[in-house]
Amino acid sequence: MVLDQFSLRGKTALVIGAAGAVGRAAAVALAEAGADVAVATTTRAAKEEVAANSCANEVWALDRKGFAASIDAASEADVQSLVERAAAELGRLDVLVNAHDLPFAKPIQEVSPDEWRRVMDVNLTGVFLACRAAAAPMLSQGSGRIINIVSLLAERGMVNGSALCAAQAGVMNLTRALALEWARSGITVNAVGAGWTEGMGILADEDSRRKLDRYLPGKRLARPEEIAGIVVYMASDAAEYLTGQVVWIEGGALSHV
């Protein structure tokens, strides 16, 4: 039965960046589809910890196993022990979702090298660290699904977005290179290109938000759960032959000139 192929029952997932709107929706959707789901923050900020805990509560409310961890996604030690804990507590690691979301916006002449490095360390190096840590359990299982979530900044430029644009474009092509490297090991690596979504970190400004509502082809932003559907497909047995792809879920925003 075709719909059964989407079920994630018996699978386990780790979502990093689950305090953000998109990461949280992905974690909940994976749990709804039947997976046990561990979640982690992008940084150790207190409000992220609260959000990650509340995300874990939603996972438990669905009768799935899981835990919430407060980590700095740029820390090699944090990421390594997080992945080991997820594999140990959930029994295996089938799905890794990298939804790292450290927002940052500044004119480039005002960006200090330390700020630039921090954006790269979290949003790009953090994804590398997580993929590298997940390689051990996934390669030994002979299967795995890595799903990196980027935004339109990976593909199009944005004023004051130079650091984020560079980091996310990096994640996008890291996805393709890793997909090739692991193509014969049973691990698929794909990216989701999320369009402008309610609750996104870089959408603090009300004026931009109103303009997007007016100019987007469908005249509305995405709801976070609308980004999560493709994550479930990518994580499932149905997507065994899908690898190295960046799939955009952006309401047609990339269709216009």
Next chain:
Amino acid sequence: MGVLDKLRLDGKVAVVTGAGRGLGRAMALALAEAGCDIVAAARTRSQIDETAGLVRDGGRRCLVVPTDITDPASVAAMVESAIAEFGRIDILLNNAGGATEGMGKPVEEITDQEWHTGIDTNLSGTFYCCRAAIPHMLRQGGGKIINVTSGFGLRGGRDNFMYTSSKAGLINFTRSLAMTYAERNIQANLIAPGLFPHDNPAMVEWWRGGKFVPMGRLGRDEELGPLCVFLASDLSSYMNGDILALEGGGLAGGHAPTGFAPVVPLEADARRGEA
């Protein structure tokens, strides 16, 4: 409603062109399994009759309409009979295509006839089907259009002109559909299948079993089923004008045809380290 329930297509009607065999049949059957009634359109009656039998075995209704998608009148008649039978069209899967006439020729040898046949089959056919079906989707308050492109719609091919041009044309045609109808709740997206031999041993041989594909194998027709259901369902409600390529990783590298990508030699790095 759980995330998996959003995949259900109960009570919906899908028009599938090229439904008589291969990917078209596999996707029609997957849509039917997810709950759709099917309008199976293709040139060859005997093949769509077979597809229809399989759809009906699964408990869904199926209307068989022999159709030449390169003929606007034939397409219009097909859509009219779909509406007469089911009253609505929720999903239009423009899968029919192909046309090998003139393939393998350099540009200076391609005849006018070969050019027009290639473009008509792959590009104009999809236009005719959209033109006929969209008014019904608008009347109903929305719909899903799924067009089938190819890796050759994104990249060129030696001695491959009508196919690459028409498949690339479909990508931008679909983006314009997305721009035009997003506010009226029609989502239009593309599937780009990689190398699918449809159980044909000659094709398996021709593609050498997929050994150049990064994943090391060719695609299986039934793998397109869930992808097509995803694109036809509420789960893809914000995906519009976009491509989902199912092809085992070829496009991620693709430094040479069929997805071959050279491996960066490790010793080169070692030499740089010493310098």
